[in-house]
Amino acid sequence: MEFLGYERADGSVGIRSKILIIAVDECCEGIARRIAREDKDSVVVTNWYTCMLGGNEETFYQMIALGQNPNAAGAIVISMGCGSILPSQIADPIRKTGKPVFELTCQHEGGTLKTIAKGIEYIKEIRKEIDLLKPVKVPLSRLVVGVKCGGSDTSSGIASNPAVGLAVDKLIDAGASCIGGELFELIGCEHKLLERAVSEEVKERILGLIRNEKLRWGVEGAQVETMSIGNCTGGLTTIEEKSLGALHKMGTKPIQGVLQINRYGVEKIKARGFYLSETTMLCGGAGVNFASLGAQMILWTSGAAGYECPLLPVIRVSGNTQLYNDDMDIDARGILLGTAGIADVAEAICQKVLSVAGGEKTALEGIGFSTMTLYQKDVRVENLLKLPCYK
Amino acid sequence: MNRAIRMHADDSVAVLLCDAKKGDVLHVFDINNAFLFDIAVNENILYGNKVALHDIPEHSEIVKYGQSIGISTREIAKGCLVHVQNVKSLSVDIPDSIRREIIRQMHITD
Numbered sequence: 001m002e003f004l005g006y007e008r009a010d011g012s013v014g015i016r017s018k019i020l021i022i023a024v025d026e027c028c029e030g031i032a033r034r035i036a037r038e039d040k041d042s043v044v045v046t047n048w049y050t051c052m053l054g055g056n057e058e059t060f061y062q063m064i065a066l067g068q069n070p071n072a073a074g075a076i077v078i079s080m081g082c083g084s085i086l087p088s089q090i091a092d093p094i095r096k097t098g099k100p101v102f103e104l105t106c107q108h109e110g111g112t113l114k115t116i117a118k119g120i121e122y123i124k125e126i127r128k129e130i131d132l133l134k135p136v137k138v139p140l141s142r143l144v145v146g147v148k149c150g151g152s153d154t155s156s157g158i159a160s161n162p163a164v165g166l167a168v169d170k171l172i173d174a175g176a177s178c179i180g181g182e183l184f185e186l187i188g189c190e191h192k193l194l195e196r197a198v199s200e201e202v203k204e205r206i207l208g209l210i211r212n213e214k215l216r217w218g219v220e221g222a223q224v225e226t227m228s229i230g231n232c233t234g235g236l237t238t239i240e241e242k243s244l245g246a247l248h249k250m251g252t253k254p255i256q257g258v259l260q261i262n263r264y265g266v267e268k269i270k271a272r273g274f275y276l277s278e279t280t281m282l283c284g285g286a287g288v289n290f291a292s293l294g295a296q297m298i299l300w301t302s303g304a305a306g307y308e309c310p311l312l313p314v315i316r317v318s319g320n321t322q323l324y325n326d327d328m329d330i331d332a333r334g335i336l337l338g339t340a341g342i343a344d345v346a347e348a349i350c351q352k353v354l355s356v357a358g359g360e361k362t363a364l365e366g367i368g369f370s371t372m373t374l375y376q377k378d379v380r381v382e383n384l385l386k387l388p389c390y391k
Numbered sequence: 392m393n394r395a396i397r398m399h400a401d402d403s404v405a406v407l408l409c410d411a412k413k414g415d416v417l418h419v420f421d422i423n424n425a426f427l428f429d430i431a432v433n434e435n436i437l438y439g440n441k442v443a444l445h446d447i448p449e450h451s452e453i454v455k456y457g458q459s460i461g462i463s464t465r466e467i468a469k470g471c472l473v474h475v476q477n478v479k480s481l482s483v484d485i486p487d488s489i490r491r492e493i494i495r496q497m498h499i500t501d
Contacts, residue, residue, distance in 0.1 A: 154406045154439040157456070158396060158422070187482050188458075218483050226483050232493040235406065235439030237453075237473065238480035241460035321408065322438050336396070336408050338424040 003357040004135040009098020013142040017073035025051030035119035045372035051083020057263035058376035065292035067094030074100040074126035081107030141175035146290030151305025153234025157245020159319025159335035160301035166346035168251035181279025184213040205258040285375025308364040399457035404441040433470035441473040
């Protein structure tokens with residue numbers, strides 16, 4: 001199987017050509033948004049954890065990895081100039097991929113207005129390069145798909161997750177790679193995942209990184225919502241129930257690795273196949289995590305949540321017969337009504353993956369979208385709980 | 392049609408595929424759409440929620456997908472709603488304030 005994509009200088013293949021505008025500190029977000037208005041394909045990502053590098057390394061590495069994502073055809077990196085993160089620290093590693101990257105430091109440019117004016121020149125230069133790009137036919141082995149659920153309800157575990165799981169298996173058989181995440185939501189499913197691990201090292205990571213999530217979110221006296229109210233009003237009662245339903249979407253293929261996203265960097269896939277990752281269960285952050293890992297697209301199972309990531313097209317799948325709406329790309333309701341099989345819906349998902357990879361717009365593309373949330377783990381909590389990373 | 396689905400033969404609950412009022416009779420199917428049995432619901436239960444397929448004593452495992460999804464915090468009669476008002480997680484439970492909000496939003500009789 002093949003699809004039409006945009007080959008970048010580093011050999012990666014984008015399925016869209018976006019201009020990433022990275023505000024390396026929160027103070028220059030307004031500048032970034034003003035420049036972004038000049039081009040419909042611009043995507044703003046803002047580091048809102050202050051301008052400091054110390055303690056925010058996970059965000060720092062994700063900003064670089066976002067620029068390196070094949071769906072970014074070029075990038076503009078902006079700082080105010082008074083923080084600890086230099087634009088060049090982000091721009092240089094992105095530039096190594098061969099795409100156009102520009103840097104702006106507001107204090108050096110002579111203030112906000114001059115920075116905006118120069119940014120608008122830069123975005124036009126990137127646009128000229130994008131307009132010269134021609135899509136080429138590439139094999140499905142160049143496609144990496146993130147798999148996640150959001151706005152889960154009981155229909156997810158019955159209809160959309162099993163259908164996506166079968167689609168994931170079919171896509172991997174056809175040469176693509178898929179990445180799951182949400183390790184917190186795999187608590188209690190470890191035994192099933194270990195059976196699929198390709199090595200002892202992968203088994204150790206599955207157990208260790210899921211355990212980390214349990215400790216991170218289960219701090220005594222600091223109760224946090226690991227199930228949203230929406231999950232529960234949709235019929236899910238406990239995290240175990242949500243997890244068992246969620247596991248279905250991970251398919252059945254061998255697990256090649258568990259990709260870490262942490263203060264030391266962002267790991268990338270090596271061999272093709274199915275991977276787990278530290279992609280968060282929190283929706284906006286998950287889209288950015290998948291993009292950091294190098295995915296070009298996301299398969300999203302839901303009740304009716306219209307989640308869209310501005311950098312990666314999202315194919316939304318729902319089987320909720322009461323809430324299904326225009327935001328969904330794949331209708332899995334027939335599974336609940338007894339009028340369609342899981343295999344029929346899985347086939348429709350695979351066809352949609354191919355057509356969206358080839359440029360077809362999803363139901364929400366360019367219309368609604370989520371913030372590019374830069375989720376990171378708190379290094380102080382990590383140290384206090386002595387949560388290990390794997391080297 | 393008043394449908395419910397039971398995901399696994401060992402399950403103590405089925406999921407409603409319609410809204411049901413107290414006294415309604417549900418037709419329970421398995422995942423291959425084969426009819427299993429009827430069950431009368433004991434209280435109003437909304438779409439997507441779970442009904443107890445038999446009487447469940449306090450401190451019992453609730454089984455769905457053939458596996459434990461939590462433990463009953465009180466006795467649950469056959470035909471009643473199985474949810475946050477009578478079940479808790481054995482892993483990481485929902486904070487109590489959130490549980491109360493869910494019960495309020497869903498008009499569950501607690």
